[in-house]
Amino acid sequence: MAYISASVYTSHVPAIGAALDQGKTEEPYWQPLFKGYEFSKQWMQEAKPDVIILVYNDHATAFSLQMIPTFAIGTAAEFRPADEGWGPRPVPMVQGHPELASHIAQSVILQDFDLTIVNEMDVDHGLTVPLSLMCGQPEAWPCPVIPFAVNVVQYPVPRGQRCFQLGQAIRRALDEYDEDLNVQIWGTGGMTHQLQGPRAGLINKQWDSNFLDKLIDDPESVAAIPHIEYVREAGSEGIELVMWLIARGAMSDVAGGAKPRVRHRFYHVPASNTAVGHLILENAH
Amino acid sequence: MALDKPYLDIPGTTIFDTEQSRKGYHLNQFCMSLMKAENRERFKANERAYLDEWPMTEEQKQAVLARDLNWCIQTGGNIYFLAKIGATDGKSFQQMAGSMTGMSEDEYREMMIKGGRSPEGNRYLGEDGDAQPHRQPQGNSHQVKES
Numbered sequence: 001m002a003y004i005s006a007s008v009y010t011s012h013v014p015a016i017g018a019a020l021d022q023g024k025t026e027e028p029y030w031q032p033l034f035k036g037y038e039f040s041k042q043w044m045q046e047a048k049p050d051v052i053i054l055v056y057n058d059h060a061t062a063f064s065l066q067m068i069p070t071f072a073i074g075t076a077a078e079f080r081p082a083d084e085g086w087g088p089r090p091v092p093m094v095q096g097h098p099e100l101a102s103h104i105a106q107s108v109i110l111q112d113f114d115l116t117i118v119n120e121m122d123v124d125h126g127l128t129v130p131l132s133l134m135c136g137q138p139e140a141w142p143c144p145v146i147p148f149a150v151n152v153v154q155y156p157v158p159r160g161q162r163c164f165q166l167g168q169a170i171r172r173a174l175d176e177y178d179e180d181l182n183v184q185i186w187g188t189g190g191m192t193h194q195l196q197g198p199r200a201g202l203i204n205k206q207w208d209s210n211f212l213d214k215l216i217d218d219p220e221s222v223a224a225i226p227h228i229e230y231v232r233e234a235g236s237e238g239i240e241l242v243m244w245l246i247a248r249g250a251m252s253d254v255a256g257g258a259k260p261r262v263r264h265r266f267y268h269v270p271a272s273n274t275a276v277g278h279l280i281l282e283n284a285h
Numbered sequence: 286m287a288l289d290k291p292y293l294d295i296p297g298t299t300i301f302d303t304e305q306s307r308k309g310y311h312l313n314q315f316c317m318s319l320m321k322a323e324n325r326e327r328f329k330a331n332e333r334a335y336l337d338e339w340p341m342t343e344e345q346k347q348a349v350l351a352r353d354l355n356w357c358i359q360t361g362g363n364i365y366f367l368a369k370i371g372a373t374d375g376k377s378f379q380q381m382a383g384s385m386t387g388m389s390e391d392e393y394r395e396m397m398i399k400g401g402r403s404p405e406g407n408r409y410l411g412e413d414g415d416a417q418p419h420r421q422p423q424g425n426s427h428q429v430k431e432s
Binding site for chain 2: 085086155196201202204205231237
């Protein structure tokens with residue numbers, strides 16, 4: 001059976017990708033940020049996942065306003081890094097895992113989560129920046145990745161509670177999968193940031209710190225945070241953090257297992273307009 | 286009965302809800318078209334003519350021509366779509382975000398390096414934080430000189 005060995009949480013700021021691609025990681029502005037991911041890259045080499053389920057949002061790249069799926073799972077064999085207007089990032093093609101992805105789609109839809117199944121799409125910085133932060137700049141990504149896109153662009157985005165329950169449904173889907181697979185689930189986006197209007201640039205360190213504490217120890221209370229609190233306290237784009245709850249909901253303790261082990265915690269302000277948060281939680285084995 | 290929109294009392298913030306999305310559909314789809322290099326070239330060659338190919342309102346077209354992102358957002362634009370105009374102009378996301386505050390690029394960047402904008406006074410309309418309507422535009426070049 002497939003199992004979740006760990007969950008990873010990280011921001012996915014596009015400027016981080018640009019800094020990496022343009023060789024700016026040693027500049028004083030960026031150096032502290034990339035230092036915070038040194039442990040993570042080492043950890044990835046030891047963790048050796050077979051598949052990563054990568055929860056992210058598309059930023060008006062693959063999905064325009066023509067169609068706005070709330071939850072979309074990528075079932076293709078491969079996904080191209082998108083041209084977001086500056087040319088595609090020089091990163092490897094993303095290999096999918098069509099067998100596991102379609103298994104998850106079938107299982108999760110029967111658990112009442114009406115996923116949109118996507119057989120063709122390009123993936124933007126929301127997906128490729130976390131891979132770069134966790135894996136560096138390899139010739140090929142270390143394992144197949146299942147893109148799991150969540151609408152957080154058009155309000156209302158799915159509620160935190162719904163995301164948390166979806167994570168639990170994904171974990172149950174893995175229980176039913178025949179092949180033995182070491183699966184990681186990543187929740188990306190956030191933390192506090194606002195990209196629009198006279199309130200652009202909002203950062204709320206105290207709120208972020210509390211969010212990280214609670215996500216580790218009391219995820220149910222994080223799942224109960226209403227939209228209005230995200231918007232008011234974390235900024236209009238801080239609402240991306242609901243995606244972290246999908247990853248957290250898939251961890252064993254939510255289904256009555258042991259508490260996860262915190263392997264890494266990092267926080268840094270700023271990356272461009274954004275507060276960067278990062279966590280690695282491992283399930284007990 | 287009307288929908289509950291508790292987010293309308295947050296200063297300096299427009300939530301891209303279904304009503305804004307409906308108003309801004311063609312504006313945002315115009316922005317989306319700038320993902321293609323040939324469209325960027327055609328837009329840059331004659332902005333007005335390119336905009337006239339889209340069923341946008343005159344106000345939306347004026348807002349785009351003025352590169353006034355706050356105005357674009359007011360007429361239904363969403364920042365992730367509007368960012369395509371910025372990319373066409375060669376602007377970073379930080380330059381775009383900063384442009385909506387009235388601050389210079391350096392002032393905005395400095396604010397972020399110092400930890401960003403505080404939520405204090407900026408949670409509800411009627412408080413006195415720097416994002417409140419009565420304190421716009423921000424930045425040194427807009428400060429009223431004391432006489």
